[in-house]
Amino acid sequence: MREEEVEVAIKVVVVGNGAVGKSSMIQRYCKGIFTRDYKKTIGVDFLERQIEVAGEDVRLMLWDTAGQEEFDAITKAYYRGAQACVLVFSTVDRESFESLELWKKKVEDEVGEIIMVIVQNKIDLIDDALVQTSEAEELAKKLRLRFYPASVKDNLNVEEVFRYLAGKYLERL
């Protein structure tokens, strides 16, 4: 009997304050492969994309809170079963940076320690920066997380973030 190929699927939650670029990042990465199933019932969405990492097919399901960040009941449902997390803040929003540890805690309270990465989005706006990359690097070091400066607008480092998470996940299998 031939062995069935087992597909690896990873649920990734993208969290952070409003307007830091979470939806844009998911849309950018997944290029419009849209699954609407959950939208009507619990107010969350996910998009997916399949990539190959170390010879394995990996399906990434990227979950978006669709602007419901402040509603704990919704975000809890959104975190459930997540295996990886992108903590996003914006270069031009100081508060979004200062909220990062809170977001980390919120996710970990629900799902425990999972693979996480810190993303400083809108790096294209560096001339108007309210957060320096060096500060973010320091925080990432303290929390022992990988850090990526990124621009969803310029498509800088978006691929790299998700490839890193998928690779880390495979390492742990």
Ligand code: GDP
């Ligand atoms: P969310 O609330 O975190 O999901 O944020 P959105 O994805 O809705 O993005 C908020 C705003 O930031 C939108 O107007 C986006 O076009 C804009 N945006 C997202 N990513 C970038 C980026 O890398 N650079 C710039 N300049 N704007 C961005």
